[in-house]
Amino acid sequence: MDKTGLFWKKMPLRTYLMKEEARAPGFKAQKDRVTLIMCSNAAGHLLKPGLIYKSANPRALKNKNKNALPVYWMHNPKAWITKVIASDWFHQCFIPEVEKYLLSLGLEFKVLLIMDSAVGHPLDLLYDGVQIEFLPSNTTSLIQPMDQGVIRAFKALYTRNSMQHLVSAMDMMENFTLMEYWKKFTIATCLTVIKSALKEIQKETLNACWKKLWPDVIHDYKGFSPEEIHNEAVSKTVILARLVGGEGFEDCTEEEVDKLIDAHSDPLTDDDLLELTKAASEEETAEEIKEDDEGLSLERLGVIMRTQQQLQSYIEEWDPFFERALKTINGLNSAMETYRALYTTMKKPASAEQNNLVLRVETQTLPRTPA
Known part of the structure; x- marks a missing residue:
């Protein structure tokens, strides 16, 4: 297990996005950091990462089921690990994930967890079947498996996927402007990019990172080393940046x-941490005073159903290739099945209530029979 910082809303410094932000007053989004807790075994199984954000309930995740996120969600005003958070990650994330993994392999619950000796890690973590060993001081960068390229490769993939997300938005959005896109790049967008980056980390890459600590288990897969993954991601990021165009992108x-990838490891100054804490407080306050959002209401589900029907009619009318259109429509219907079932379920009590209301109104307006 190892932790790392991620400045999730940061681009190369010469881009005009960063230059415009540097001139703007207030908290700088490029200094908005999350801390990731990453943990893998030598067989190449990567646990769901822990993620520490500055606030508990950001607006962008309102009504989202945090248990369904691609990360284990935690929060701290400075977005860094504490003993309480480390304990939470150990008991609520690590233990359940490892139990499930070992059960799937038919293995007994017998675990060695290797951590560094940083102050943020509690020394009283106890659980039957788990042995914890701390690496000697100042050895993390030398032998810690997560620090032997996995984390850097992940950050390279995150950077490339961030740029890909930007290019895709340019292709899809009408009246696209880069500044408006960047304003709407929220922590929810960040989680989408993280999920894409995690999918690209192969077990062969994770295995390769144990070479210095446990060389006997390394398979030396060709083409999957962290360095190769990193270099390929960097090359593709440059190509994507040139598709974006404009100052700092085209060249x-x-x-x-x-x-940029190395800058994720830069520490925040005391002033930066103060600003981050202040921004976290303001985000929480803004969340409290906003009216409650109704989420997936019956009315909104109706809009989703009608939108799907409209999309289907466009495909049927405009696509000259019948088989492709049919395949796409079948895929849409399959993907929408969950929402359709939810819509039907929610509509039943609403219909029953409407019938009761009509019955009450009719009863109240019936002429009275004379005695």
């Missing part, structure tokens, strides 16, 4: 992308 270099 983006691999060296600049590497600097």
Whole structure:
């Protein structure tokens, strides 16, 4: 297990996005950091990462089921690990995930957890079947498996997927402007990018990172080393940046992308931490005073159903290839099945209530029979 910072809303410094933000007053989004807790075994199984954000309930995740996120969600005003958070991750994330993994392999619950000796980790973690060993001081960068390229490869993949998300938005959105897109790049968008990056981390890459600590288990897969994954992601990021175009993008270099990836490890100053804490407090306050959102109401589900029907009619009318259109429509119907079932379930009590209301009104307006 190892932890790392991620400045989730940061681009190469020469891009005009970063230059515009540097001139704007207030908290700088490029300094908005999350802390990730990453943990893998030598067989190449990566646990769901823990993620520490500055506030508990950001607006972008309102009405979202946090148990269904691609990360284990935690919060702290400075977005860093504490003993309480480390204990929470151990008992609520690590233990259940490992139990499930070992059960799927038919193995007994017998675990060795290797951690570094940082102050944030509690020394009183106890659980039957788990042995914890702390690496000697100042050895993390030398032998810690997560620090032997996995984390850096993940950050390279995150950077590339961030740029891909931007290019896709340019292709899909009408009247696209880069500044408006960046304003709407929320922590929810960040989680989408994290999920995409995690999908690309192969078990062969994770296995390769144990070479210095446990060389006997390494398979030396070709083409999956962390360095190869990192280099390929950096190259593709440069290509994508040039598709974006504009100042700092069209002439983006691999060296600049590497600097951006390395900058995720930069510590925040005391002033930065103060600003981050203040921003967290303001986000929580804003959340409290906003009216409650109704989420997936019956009316909104109706809008979703009608939108799907409209999309289906466009495909049927405009696509000249019948088989492709049919395949797409079948896929849409299959994907929408959950929402359709939910709509039907929610509509039943509403219909019953309407019938009761009509019955009450009719009863009240019936002429009275004379005695």
